[in-house]
Amino acid sequence: MDDVNFAVLGTGGIGRRTLEVSQHKESLTPVVACDRHGVAVDHEGLDVDELLTATEGNIASEPQSEGETRTDGGAAAVKQTGRDEGVATSRQAEPTETPIDDVIAESEHVDAVLIALPNFEHDFIPRVADRFVEADYEGVLIDVLKRSRVIDMLNERTDSFEESGITFICGAGATPGFLTGAAALAAQSFIEIEEVEIWWGVGLKSGYEDNRGTVREDIAHLPDYDIKTARELSDEEIEEVIQKHDGVLEFHDMEHADDVLLERADICDAEDVTVGGILDVCSDEKPTTTTVRVTGRTFDGETGTNTFQLDDVTSMEANVNGPALGYLKSGVRRNRAGEYGVFGPAELMPGF
Numbered sequence: 001m002d003d004v005n006f007a008v009l010g011t012g013g014i015g016r017r018t019l020e021v022s023q024h025k026e027s028l029t030p031v032v033a034c035d036r037h038g039v040a041v042d043h044e045g046l047d048v049d050e051l052l053t054a055t056e057g058n059i060a061s062e063p064q065s066e067g068e069t070r071t072d073g074g075a076a077a078v079k080q081t082g083r084d085e086g087v088a089t090s091r092q093a094e095p096t097e098t099p100i101d102d103v104i105a106e107s108e109h110v111d112a113v114l115i116a117l118p119n120f121e122h123d124f125i126p127r128v129a130d131r132f133v134e135a136d137y138e139g140v141l142i143d144v145l146k147r148s149r150v151i152d153m154l155n156e157r158t159d160s161f162e163e164s165g166i167t168f169i170c171g172a173g174a175t176p177g178f179l180t181g182a183a184a185l186a187a188q189s190f191i192e193i194e195e196v197e198i199w200w201g202v203g204l205k206s207g208y209e210d211n212r213g214t215v216r217e218d219i220a221h222l223p224d225y226d227i228k229t230a231r232e233l234s235d236e237e238i239e240e241v242i243q244k245h246d247g248v249l250e251f252h253d254m255e256h257a258d259d260v261l262l263e264r265a266d267i268c269d270a271e272d273v274t275v276g277g278i279l280d281v282c283s284d285e286k287p288t289t290t291t292v293r294v295t296g297r298t299f300d301g302e303t304g305t306n307t308f309q310l311d312d313v314t315s316m317e318a319n320v321n322g323p324a325l326g327y328l329k330s331g332v333r334r335n336r337a338g339e340y341g342v343f344g345p346a347e348l349m350p351g352f
């Protein structure tokens with residue numbers, strides 16, 4: 001009853017670590033994983049060590065040639081060594097041109113699908129969800145996407161998720177995700193929230209190669225860029241942006257879905273939430289401590305700020321994948337209890 005078979009869509013920087021972290025969770029068994037080029041299936045449980053070794057230094061997330069139809073949400077270059085690409089190099093995998101369809105074909109064997117795909121087209125993940133609906137999938141879909149506007153696109157699909165028996169958990173990484181949940185918990189002291197400030201720090205020197213997809217998406221939050229211009233940057237241009245900032249990128253007023261996710265959980269208005277942070281690709285040390293500050297008024301008339309901090313030694317990968325798998329498990333419990341539709345991380349915390 002407690003055991004969960006799950007699939008990972010996208011074994012890039014995040015998806016690979018999802019598989020690795022799941023090794024430490026007894027009840028979670030990864031049975032399917034795919035990237036742009038391959039799909040690995042084992043109903044008894046994938047050999048994660050073999051899959052990680054095969055894809056080490058070989059994440060299939062290359063840019064597409066001009067004129068090619070983008071079906072992948074605009075995957076960015078990460079890195080590749082050797083002849084084969086990504087998951088297809090694993091002895092458990094087959095090369096494929098239809099990885100998402102291949103995962104859907106296995107969906108009766110999975111309780112949950114973690115979507116770790118790029119998000120360079122806002123409707124990419126909602127469209128992937130539609131394909132699971134069309135295939136009559138019943139179970140959990142969970143993503144770690146960042147952008148606020150995608151949550152509305154998922155909301156619009158609530159009825160079809162409910163009819164299908166799908167529990168969709170959205171924005172369930174670190175921010176949004178872990179920190180959104182922390183803000184929802186910190187807000188419980190107050191009867192009225194004035195402000196939620198989320199400020200993150202990521203040091204990514206040794207993880208930079210593996211996480212270039214995420215870095216590219218983050219660049220889209222800088223004032224002179226958007227998702228389209230960031231998607232079209234060459235690797236060299238990305239490096240130029242990074243060098244121009246001496247390897248340290250600072251972000252303010254990011255479009256992170258923490259705002260709409262806190263609003264939909266009735267914690268506060270979206271406009272009272274700000275998200276910013278600092279990314280240092282030249283050091284593993286966090287350039288700033290990740291902090292959530294929730295300011296509000298208590299029932300007995302005090303105004304205070306509850307603060308939640310992450311230890312500087314916890315990595316981005318730990319803070320995305322631990323919570324994502326925790327939310328996945330919460331989603332499966334809801335799904336098995338017959339609760340379908342769209343849920344954000346704040347709704348899985350105490351609330352009214």
Ligand SMILES: NC(=O)c1ccc[n+]([C@@H]2O[C@H](COP(=O)([O-])OP(=O)(O)OC[C@H]3O[C@@H](n4cnc5c(N)ncnc54)[C@H](O)[C@@H]3O)[C@@H](O)[C@H]2O)c1
Binds near residue numbers: 010014061073320
């Ligand atoms: N919420 C958070 O805190 C948080 C933190 C970090 C990253 N993220 C998000 O996680 C997502 C993944 O980031 P990443 O760094 O792992 O990216 P990445 O580029 O390293 O990996 C993406 C993976 O998706 C695969 N892929 C792309 N198109 C595909 C398709 N059509 N079919 C099958 N597979 C396909 C690629 O081959 C690759 O394996 C991004 O959207 C990023 O914004 C969220």
